Amino acid sequence: MFRTELAVVGAGPAGLSAALAASECGVDTLIVDNGSTPGGQLVKQTHKFFGSKAEHAGTRGIHIARLLAGELQRSPQVEYWSESTALGYYEDQVLLVEREGRAHAVHCDALVVATGAAERHMVFPGNDLPGVYGAGAVQTLMNVHGVKPGERVLIVGAGNIGLIVSYQLLQAGVRVAAVVEASRYIGGYAVHASKLRRLSVPILTSHTVKEAHGHEQVERATVWQIDETFTGVPGTEIEFEVDVICLAVGLSPVTDLLCQIGCKMKYVPELGGYVPIRNENMQTTRSEVFVAGDASGVEEGSSAMLTGRLAGYAAAAYLGKCPDFQNKRAECQRALDALRAGPSGQKVRAGLSVVVSMEAGTC
Amino acid sequence: MRIERHPILTFTKGAKVQFYFEGEPLEGYEGEPIAAALHAAGIRCLRHSPVRNRPRGFFCAIGNCSSCLMVVDGVPNVRVCVEKLRAGMDVRRQKGKGDLNVSD
Numbered sequence: 001m002f003r004t005e006l007a008v009v010g011a012g013p014a015g016l017s018a019a020l021a022a023s024e025c026g027v028d029t030l031i032v033d034n035g036s037t038p039g040g041q042l043v044k045q046t047h048k049f050f051g052s053k054a055e056h057a058g059t060r061g062i063h064i065a066r067l068l069a070g071e072l073q074r075s076p077q078v079e080y081w082s083e084s085t086a087l088g089y090y091e092d093q094v095l096l097v098e099r100e101g102r103a104h105a106v107h108c109d110a111l112v113v114a115t116g117a118a119e120r121h122m123v124f125p126g127n128d129l130p131g132v133y134g135a136g137a138v139q140t141l142m143n144v145h146g147v148k149p150g151e152r153v154l155i156v157g158a159g160n161i162g163l164i165v166s167y168q169l170l171q172a173g174v175r176v177a178a179v180v181e182a183s184r185y186i187g188g189y190a191v192h193a194s195k196l197r198r199l200s201v202p203i204l205t206s207h208t209v210k211e212a213h214g215h216e217q218v219e220r221a222t223v224w225q226i227d228e229t230f231t232g233v234p235g236t237e238i239e240f241e242v243d244v245i246c247l248a249v250g251l252s253p254v255t256d257l258l259c260q261i262g263c264k265m266k267y268v269p270e271l272g273g274y275v276p277i278r279n280e281n282m283q284t285t286r287s288e289v290f291v292a293g294d295a296s297g298v299e300e301g302s303s304a305m306l307t308g309r310l311a312g313y314a315a316a317a318y319l320g321k322c323p324d325f326q327n328k329r330a331e332c333q334r335a336l337d338a339l340r341a342g343p344s345g346q347k348v349r350a351g352l353s354v355v356v357s358m359e360a361g362t363c
Numbered sequence: 364m365r366i367e368r369h370p371i372l373t374f375t376k377g378a379k380v381q382f383y384f385e386g387e388p389l390e391g392y393e394g395e396p397i398a399a400a401l402h403a404a405g406i407r408c409l410r411h412s413p414v415r416n417r418p419r420g421f422f423c424a425i426g427n428c429s430s431c432l433m434v435v436d437g438v439p440n441v442r443v444c445v446e447k448l449r450a451g452m453d454v455r456r457q458k459g460k461g462d463l464n465v466s467d
Contacts, residue, residue: 034426036447041425046371060371118427130407130420137424137444145399146374148364172366216408216418254427 004030004079006315007095007108009086009257012040013301014293014308015114016068021312022112023077025322030106031078032097034085038072039065040116042301044139046171047164050189051302051339061301062143086115089261093288110288110315113258114308117251117272117294122156125211131218135165135248142172150244154221155179158203160300162248163192169246170199177240180207180223182230189344210237212245221245251298258295261286270351271297277357281314281329282307290315297355299340299348306336364403380450397443397454398424398431409433409443410457433457437464 008019011033019029037043045061056064072078084099095106119134121127131150133141135157138149153169155162158181166176179196184206186193193203206225210232213220225236252273259265263276264285275297276284283290292311293304310332316322340348366374377393384406391400398409398421408418409431421431426445435441436453439461443454 062372119423121422128412128417128419130409130418133421134423137422140424140444141399141402142366143372145395146366146369146372146376147399147403148366149402150364171370173368217420 001094002030002104002106004028004106004108005319006030006110006112006312007032007106008112008114008312009033009095010040010114010116010293010295011035011038011072011080011082012114012116012293012304013042013064013068014116014295014304014311015040015112016072017305017308018112018114018290018292018312018315019078020068020071020075021309021328022316023075025313025316027077027316027319027321029078030108031072031080032084032086032095032106033080033082036082037065038069038080038082041136042068044136044143045301046143046168049302052335054335055302055305055339057302064301064305086257089257089289108288110290110318112290112292112308112311112315113261113295114292114304114311115254115257115295117298118254119247120250120252122209122247122249124209126213126218129212129214129218130216131214131243132212132245132247135161135246138165138244138246139168142174143168148172148174149246150174150218150242152177152240152242153244153246154209154223154240154242155246155248156209157181157248157250158183158186158188158193158205159248159250160188160192162246163188163196165246165248166201167192167195167199170201176201177242178223179203180209181205182208182226184228204238207238208232209245218243218245251294253295253298255295258284258289258291261289263289263291266355268297268351268355270347271355275351275355277355280333280356281317282311283314283318288318290318297348297351303336303339303348306332306339310336364405380448382448382450382452382454384454385456386453391448393449394447396424397433397435397441397446397448397452400448401443401454408456411459413459416458432461434461439463 005028042061042065051057087096152175210222210224290311292308313328317325407420434455
C-alpha cells in the first residue's frame with residue numbers, strides 16, 4: 001500500500017494550492033488528478049485574472065497553471081499522479097485510485113478534496129444535438145487543442161464565462177451571432193461586455209433558447225424573449241443560423257467523492273448545489289477530510305487558489321505541522337474576504353453563511 | 364476547422380497520423396483527443412443514443428459527462444474527448460450501449 005501524510009484529489013488551482021501550502025509546512029503530499037497535465041481548468045483560461053497580486057491578478061490562467069506546475073516540480077515533498085482517478089475513500093483512511101488500468105490503495109492521514117465543478121445543462125427541444133456544447137468544452141477544444149468549435153456560435157448566458165468565451169471565440173476566428181441571457185441584467189463584468197459590444201456582438205437580455213434545430217447536428221437556433229416569470233413570449237422569436245450553441249449557464253460542484261465518504265452535505269443554490277458542511281478551516285464533518293475550490297461551492301479561480309491554500313495549511317495543522325496556522329489562516333481569510341466583498345460577492349456570502357458551521361470538526 | 368493563427372496561443376502538436384473513422388481514413392495529430400481530430404475533420408455526431416437513436420456529440424470535453432462514447436479498436440464506451448489519438452486507430456460511432464467483446 002502507498003502511504004502519504006496528505007492526499008489531495010484534483011490538480012486544479014485549489015488542489016495545487018493545497019498541496020503547495022501543505023508541503024511548505026513539511027507535509028508529504030500526493031496529488032491525484034484525472035487530467036494529463038496539472039492546472040485543471042486553468043489550462044484553457046487565456047484571459048487575465050482579477051483580484052490581487054497574491055492570486056496572480058493580471059496573469060493569464062494558462063500562465064498561472066504553468067507557475068503552479070513549476071512550483072509543484074520544485075517541491076520534492078509533493079508526488080503527482082496524472083491520469084489517475086480517485087474511486088473512493090474508506091473508513092480505514094484508504095483512498096482507492098485507478099491509475100494505468102490498475103487499482104492502487106493509498107493510505108493517508110488527511111485528505112483534501114478539490115474535485116472542482118461540472119457544467120450545467122439546460123432544457124429545450126434539441127438540447128442533445130451535437131453542437132450544443134458546454135462553455136468549458138468550447139474552451140478546451142479551441143484553447144487547448146486548437147480546433148474551432150464551429151463557424152458561428154450562439155452563446156447562452158451573459159455571466160463572466162459566457163462573455164469571456166465569446167471574446168475568446170472571436171480571437172480564434174469564430175463568429176459569435178449573439179449572447180442571450182435569461183435575466184434582465186448582464187451578470188458578468190462590464191469590462192467584458194463592453195469588449196463584445198465594441199465588436200458588434202449583440203447581448204440580448206430577457207432572452208433564452210426556445211429550440212435547437214438540425215438533422216445530425218445543430219444548424220439553427222430559435223431564441224425568444226421571456227417575461228418576468230421566465231415564460232417565453234410567443235411572437236418574439238428570432239432565428240439564428242448557427243452550428244454551435246454554447247451553454248454558459250453555471251456550474252455545479254463535483255461532490256461525488258465527498259458524498260461517498262459520508263461528509264454531511266447541504267443543498268445551497270447560491271453555491272451551485274450540494275456542498276459539504278465545513279468549518280472556517282475547510283474541514284468537513286469527517287475530521288481528516290478537507291474541501292477546497294469549487295467542490296466547496298462555485299466561485300472562481302482566484303478564490304479556488306485561496307481556499308486551496310487555506311485547506312492545505314489546515315490539513316497541515318491537523319497533522320500537527322503548521323505551528324503558525326492562525327496567522328496563515330488569517331492571511332488567506334483576509335484575501336478571500338476582499339475577493340468576496342461588494343455586490344458581486346453577495347450570492348457567495350449568502351451561501352457561505354448557511355454552510356460554514358461549527359457542526360464540522362475543529363482542527 | 365483548425366485554428367491557424369491566434370493572438371495569444373501557439374499550439375504544439377504531435378506527429379500527423381492517419382486513423383480510421385467508420386472505415387474511412389482521416390488525419391489527426393498524435394496525442395490529441397480523438398474527438399478533437401474528428402471535430403477538426405467536421406465530424407460531430409459521435410454516437411446514437413440507446414432508446415431514441417438520437418445523434419450525440421460531446422458536451423463537457425473533459426471526460427466527465429459520457430456524451431462522447433465511441434467504439435475504438437473494437438472497445439465500446441471509450442470517452443473520445445480524453446482518449447488520445449494514435450496512428451491506425453479504428454474509430455466507430457457507437458449505437459446504443461455498445462457490445463462488450465468477451466472472448467472467454
